[in-house]
Amino acid sequence: MKVWKRVAISFAILFVGVPLAIAGLFIYATTGMCGNQVYDEVLSSNSEHKAVLFQKDCGATTGVSAQIAIIDSDDELENESGNIYIIDGHPKEVAPRVRWISNTELRIERGLNGSEYKAESSWGFLDKIKVTYGEGSS
CATH class of the missing domain: 1.20.5 (Single alpha-helices involved in coiled-coils or other helix-helix interfaces)
Known part of the structure; x- marks a missing residue:
């Protein structure tokens, strides 16, 4: 050559x-530097969906956050962010109680105060699930 x-x-x-x-x-x-740790899963009454409360941790240089995602009941939580609710802090300390009011409404029992990074009012495209916030029962 x-x-x-x-x-x-x-x-x-x-x-x-x-x-x-x-x-x-x-x-x-x-x-994949971030990881999710599931803390609770709450099935809708018709068992089509579940609300997953989890902790997202991206390593020593970032804090942890409590997040909530709605997914189909037969799906596993992927390594993604919550699709309806995100707030700073460990789920044991800051996570709200989550409950299904009906098959189409999820209640997050914590009032919104502006500290949330995400607080969606609905989830889904065709069969929307309404998400409501507030203290106690409605």
């Missing part, structure tokens, strides 16, 4: 291959 081909291949590896390898390692290392 001629010298100029070796030099060209060396430069290609150095300036293209190495940065791509570093980027790939970074993406691989940071994927």
